[in-house]
Amino acid sequence: MTEPLPRRRRSRLGVAIAAAGAAAVLSGCVTGQRPVLEPVPVIDDEAAEVVLDRLARAGSVPFTATYDIIPSTTGVTTTAVVRQLDGRRRVTVGDVDYLIDGGSSRTCRLESDDCDEFVNDALISDLNLTHRFWSDGIADRLVVDASRRTGFSEGRTDTIAGRSAACVDVPVLGGSVLYCALDEGVLARYFNADVSIELTSFTSEVDPESFSADADPRI
Template sequence: MSSFRLAQLATVTGMCALILGGCVTGQRPTLVPTETIPAISDAAIQDVVTVLESDPTIAFTITYEVVTKFGDLHTAVSLAHDPAFGTSITIAEVRYIYLANGTTLTCSTITSDCSPGIDESRVSDRQLVSTIFKQASVDRMQQDSRVAVGSAVAAQEVIVDNPATCTTIPVVDGNGATQSKRYCAFTQFGVIASMDTADLAVTALSHSATTTADQFSA
């Protein structure tokens, strides 16, 4: 094992011992908790859902800009995943950590304080949740598929130099006008690459094939 891997493992193990009294070996980690999703009849939507339901087997870090359209709030977000350690999602100064053994933490990157569990209320003012890059987007697409006023349009794109599977879904807004909701998922990574809906615009800005130990701590 490389010295970098040893440093990562020591950091994560030490954090768990300090906060929760130690980590235990668990089943193979998933990016974030997912549920069994019934198939969607529109293949263009289901293709993106299938990508988001997959569990990546490689390490990566993606940075995003997220715009909350109501209030025009711009938020810097990063998502780091390493199969050996888990996943961290940093939204502004709040870091959500899903460790590989199933332990979850909510941390502040300002104070370095962590508390057990996932406290979504910490970013609710931005209309975000920690699972927006996976399960929450699947939930949105399920709902969109039920109210769509036509067939979704499938597309394949390249976003920050990585292939993405996309869908555009026609829906009717509160004023009776037809609008489109668009979702793209990184085919290799199983997470959102971009999203444009009535309330949020998510744009991937960069991709790295590495993670660092500090991404899995406060």
């Protein structure tokens, strides 16, 4: 059953983008340089707004989640584990482990123990995503797709990994893209031509010891 859609409003992400544009204007006035403004995507899609509002919560909630990620190029499933607690994040995608704690970050390859002292998304680029796939990494894609949709989006609610999720099918050139987010905020499902992402488990419990550099992040 489709939930009643809330009154149309501007997405939080759209507000942030607009604020950034305003900042660019002010910066240009202060420095005397001519500001260069990027076009702001216009979101006039209530069903997409519902999912965007949920994804906007993802950066602040404590949770442990597992995902199956399948790029269309290979059809091979890669397991990902995401943990977040008190500003700390650990995202493990296959053999690649991202540990972010405040202003420090590290990317390691678990099998070889080789590490970079920064977030190295190039190591998972073959999966057509970044380590932020569970939150704003996908929200950014939804903003673009919703602003370029070729027809009416379809909103609905689904049960994913045993939890309620808001979903939207966005029609785009060549087909449609499916986005779903849990009420708690994190990505629950994403299907497009390049990759599919499916939440397989979710809990609000997080083991603080899992953020230790010596802890094995795999479940």
